[in-house]
Amino acid sequence: MIDLRALGWDDDRAAAAAAAAARLDGAVEPARVVVAHRGAYEVEAAGGRYWGELPGATYFEARDRRELPVVGDWVMIAPTEGAQARGAAADGAPARPEQLAIIHEVLPRRSCLVRGAAGEKVAPQPIAANVDVAFIVTSANLDLNPRRLERYLAMARGGGAGVVIAVNKMDLVDDAAPVLAAAASAAPGLPVVALSATRGDGVDALLGHLGPGRTGVLLGSSGVGKSTVLNALLGRDVQEVQPVRADDDRGRHTTTRRELFVLDAGVLIDTPGMRELKTWVDDDDEPDAFDDVAALAARCRFADCRHQQEPGCEVRAAAERGELAADRLAGYRKLQLEQAADSRRRDEAARLDERRRGKVGARALRARLKDKGRTES
């Protein structure tokens, strides 16, 4: 038997599960989503690992991907008749599931990291749920890209997770101070951990942000060493890692799926490096990555100040005094504009969708009336 507490189970979740079990009358048990494939899920329950499937057409009918299970979710499953979960293999590696369970419900999430789907479509794509802390991993030997960092930050904070900046590959730089300062300036007030995953330096500091029952997620570009960090924290080489490209130090997109691993103390989700990270907000809220700008904005004369031309704008004033770096303000503005544009496109898409459904509804109604006419004649 697996102790669900090692997977992050606690009394509040147990209460939510009991309520769900009462609603679903009976033979369901809790499990955590370890890998989400398209429409099929690997879930870990007390008895071991199952293939979890959604009933009927649930997967195809979902209008918003957030309605579907995502890695990190707690779900209520009903093992199919005669199904037995498989325990861990002798070497401790998690077993591939053989048995099937139906996923009946997703328990309420404490946090959910969401990005905008890649490509033209404006749609939310959940990345991971029930994450306590997001480790945004960057690489010390590449020019740190504060703009990219801000995007990851906005996603993690917007989704309700804490954030730690992990600057990996510190063994490749002679002078640590400027690298760490650059990271700190892109994430004011947040903890920055210096790491060398290959040497094991700083790994304890990362573990300090996890701990029993807590769930972390590794985020960051391909090749920064996320899977190497995971292996170091796990103390075993479970995740494949690959050298970065010699010409430009970029990664090779080695990890291709999001997967949850259980450590001695805590749980950690490894993710593939994202090629493009669009942020997602449900309304055109301010970007979530800019506490410094938010503090200034609170003192603008107008509560709805966009910090463009408005009089009495403290954000612009601070930038003019040199207290707010110009590139940081530019990064803030870019995200703000992007989110406002997304929000407009989303409204437009929702309007079209309404119209389309209206038409389909009218067509169905006409067909029914025609049928009626036939039967009556």
Ligand SMILES: Nc1nc2c(ncn2[C@@H]2O[C@H](COP(=O)(O)OP(=O)(O)OP(=O)(O)O)[C@@H](O)[C@H]2O)c(=O)[nH]1
């Ligand atoms: N010098 C040095 N190399 C490292 C360190 N951490 C990771 N690497 C190397 O960086 C390369 C990429 O590491 P991965 O762990 O595969 O990177 P990743 O972030 O998981 O990449 P994706 O799965 O593609 O997103 C490998 O060759 C690692 O050995 C480190 O601390 N120092």
Ligand SMILES: [Mg+2]
């Ligand atoms: Mg990887």
Ligand SMILES: [Zn+2]
């Ligand atoms: Zn302002």
